[in-house]
Amino acid sequence: MQDFNIKRAWFTGEMLAPSVRKTLEENYNIDTYQAYAVTEPGGAIAYECSSKKGLHLMDEYIIEIVNPENGKQLEAGEIGEVVVTPVHNSTWGLIRFGTGDLSSYTDEPCPCGRTSRKLTGILGRIGEAVKVRGMFVVAKQVESVFAEFKQLAKCQITVNRTGQRDEMAITAEICYENIDKDKLSEELSKRFQSVCLVRPDGISFVPSGTLPQDGKTIVDMRKWE
Numbered sequence: 227m228q229d230f231n232i233k234r235a236w237f238t239g240e241m242l243a244p245s246v247r248k249t250l251e252e253n254y255n256i257d258t259y260q261a262y263a264v265t266e267p268g269g270a271i272a273y274e275c276s277s278k279k280g281l282h283l284m285d286e287y288i289i290e291i292v293n294p295e296n297g298k299q300l301e302a303g304e305i306g307e308v309v310v311t312p313v314h315n316s317t318w319g320l321i322r323f324g325t326g327d328l329s330s331y332t333d334e335p336c337p338c339g340r341t342s343r344k345l346t347g348i349l350g351r352i353g354e355a356v357k358v359r360g361m362f363v364v365a366k367q368v369e370s371v372f373a374e375f376k377q378l379a380k381c382q383i384t385v386n387r388t389g390q391r392d393e394m395a396i397t398a399e400i401c402y403e404n405i406d407k408d409k410l411s412e413e414l415s416k417r418f419q420s421v422c423l424v425r426p427d428g429i430s431f432v433p434s435g436t437l438p439q440d441g442k443t444i445v446d447m448r449k450w451e
């Protein structure tokens with residue numbers, strides 16, 4: 227393979243797809259790093275370190291994750307809107323700029339030694355999120371959970387409402403029949419709850435090829451009158 231003499235590349239546009247990152251790193255030997263930039267407050271506001279698990283927040287900004295409906299700060303792990311206030315700009319001010327991007331943060335210690343809080347990634351735009359029992363659920367996050375289960379070919383979640391309660395059901399296509407479905411169901415439910423913070427109300431398994439081919443990960447069946 228030709229050596230282009232590039233050992234490191236930074237990405238600041240759309241988040242890098244895991245498959246593209248894998249190709250760049252494994253096939254081309256290019257070490258990739260992502261940064262999250264927002265033009266209005268001044269550019270890059272978070273960046274990846276060598277652990278590549280989340281993006282450290284930069285000191286030049288106050289970065290909050292808030293409920294877009296009321297602007298209140300959310301806890302670690304909860305998905306909300308990224309809101310940015312630059313604090314070192316001496317020429318102009320911008321207070322609590324709403325980016326429209328969805329993310330969550332973590333306070334877990336990072337192996338790199340930096341102590342700043344990290345964004346877990348950019349999960350999509352506000353309009354793409356579905357609210358289930360008060361929590362935002364985004365397709366990207368759901369897909370990352372499903373991808374961990376090699377026994378599953380494809381999955382879809384359906385959100386419905388019974389009375390005043392949102393109900394969320396998972397339908398999963400399984401790759402082969404002789405699977406311990408009870409065990410898989412329990413593992414999937416646990417993992418889903420720990421990542422998306424919402425417990426699925428039901429999980430059903432169907433043969434491969436059953437789910438619609440429309441590529442929708444989340445189907446919201448609720449009617450808003």
Ligand SMILES: [Zn+2]
Pocket residue numbers: 275276277282336337338339340
């Ligand atoms: Zn780090």
